[in-house]
Amino acid sequence: MARATVHDLANAAGVSLATIDRVLNRRGGVRPATIEKVEQAMARLNYRRDLAAAMLAKQREYQLVFLIPTGVNTFMRNLATEVARLADLNAAERVSIRVIEVPPFDDDTLALALNGLEGTPLTGVAVVATDNALVRQAIDRLSVRGVPVVTLVSDVPGSRRAHFVGIDNSAAGRTAASLMGRFLNGRKGRIAILAGSMLLRDHAERHFGFERVLRTEYPELAALPVIEGRDNAAVAEEVLGALLDAHSDIIGLYSLGAGNRGVIAALRKRGLGQKICVIAHELTDHSREALIEGTFDAILNQDPGHEARSAMRVLRALTDGQPIDPGQERIRIDIYLRDNLP
């Protein structure tokens, strides 16, 4: 027998379609006895709602905005590309996505961009946020207005954002330290740490996790103070180069931000590619090549495609009042060696 519809339910319960709908969607204003009748009919007929029909009747449109920092940062560019693909693939499901590019490392402009969303029709926002009071306030304002906000890649824990789409960055740092410790396996020496900016929460958390494991589990490895490359290849090459020149006892490098091209250049120029154990973040064309030929020893990665899809799914579920599947939305820390490269 075919699956039951609202009509079957209405017949079985002896009520109208409107009442069925009220019970189904818990709209209230229905006598308890009537609710009871409907629920019994649902159970008896094994009723399962048809989502496609509901979507059609509701005429719901999802208007999503993604705020992503611009610049030469390959990872962010890949993320923007994935979001654009997503927009294309989901136009048929009534979701339209707008990408707004914002300058990196600029709290004020980001807050302004968030606040500027006020006028537009909007059902959800995903933002690669900086953890700043103005930004937090802008996120809270949207949330209070009823627009769900998810943070992407880097979280703002104090805010009212509904969800964070990204990896556990402390865990990533800890993982980097474990790999480094095991790969170096008892050797003594200094470890360089290159971040983009310690004002970025994701970078700060990676650093925290890394240092923690290094100091407690691998005391033979001494971390140098973090240097900052501003997620920019040229800057990264310069600051890292200076550090390498100043310390001849560096045996490991944790590059926890962007700017891999600069890292690779600094190492190659000094012939240190194979000598220093290097763990870097984000799989890009450059980092992949460095991994294959041995300049990098491991790459920790977050998949921008997964993050884009997850943000969209979560934002949709949030506006539909649907549950979120934590297993599906957990963004994993991919570990790439030369052998499991995709």
Added chain:
Amino acid sequence: MARATVHDLANAAGVSLATIDRVLNRRGGVRPATIEKVEQAMARLNYRRDLAAAMLAKQREYQLVFLIPTGVNTFMRNLATEVARLADLNAAERVSIRVIEVPPFDDDTLALALNGLEGTPLTGVAVVATDNALVRQAIDRLSVRGVPVVTLVSDVPGSRRAHFVGIDNSAAGRTAASLMGRFLNGRKGRIAILAGSMLLRDHAERHFGFERVLRTEYPELAALPVIEGRDNAAVAEEVLGALLDAHSDIIGLYSLGAGNRGVIAALRKRGLGQKICVIAHELTDHSREALIEGTFDAILNQDPGHEARSAMRVLRALTDGQPIDPGQERIRIDIYLRDNLP
């Protein structure tokens, strides 16, 4: 202005709805000139079809069957659980999923189960297959009948299966060897290899990848002949125990199949938990615990939730004639250390 519908298209092109539908879905039987008119209207109005409406009108039902080996194998149990969850979550999207449990390591019964599907209404099959002629024939028979088949976890490359949902098992083996080689870092000794059965293609491929990297890149490590634990804890404990007793120079173990409980027991009983470098497969309650307390050094994992979802998506796309997103459907080899455990 609201998005264009088929009605707008019909008006703009001066044709009927039926003709619009014929062009949209390339059903043929339309004059080229008419097609042209419609396509121009589509472009002019920026038409995007509404999937929910199409689904509703088509009344498409997806009837999927998943064939999964039974037994005490925790990974397979988890996989079956994930498939059941999926069935529940997607009932509202007109997909119904039936799980059929089959005995493990039994080609004939599996082929019989596949052939027995003939009668039932069916739009797709996912099967954890063995690579055997009878099974291959059964898969081909279904495919030829127009029922798309995807292989799950272990592939059958010679068959007409439409897609494989699982990890690259050779890459997994290579990754295990690399981790082992780097963790052992120059030490000399023997490496034990425990499989479930070398008749399983996924196990054979892991073994191949592992040996390949071990012999070419870590000649100081000598692999012992593979032993088989039948993916059963008791058998695994026994055969591994015997091997450990016979060779005192084993410094590494690659457990590439199931039966982790037996592996853990064999190691603990001999006080070898911390002394031998162990790489195992699949994150389960037991393997997780072994990783945390140091008996295992790394776990390679495939996510059963992802595999179940991916199989469903692929099967749906196949019956709808929709494209598959390779990035989304690639099942990754998760590497877990104690530090990035979920």
Added chain:
DNA sequence: CTGAAAGCGCTTACAG
């Protein structure tokens, strides 16, 4: 608190 009727944007026989 409840119901009758129209409508969402497609697809599907059926007729011509």
Added chain:
DNA sequence: CTGAAAGCGCTTACAG
């Protein structure tokens, strides 16, 4: 090769 009409299973004003 083309079209008019009904229908898919919901939701939504509106009326009472």
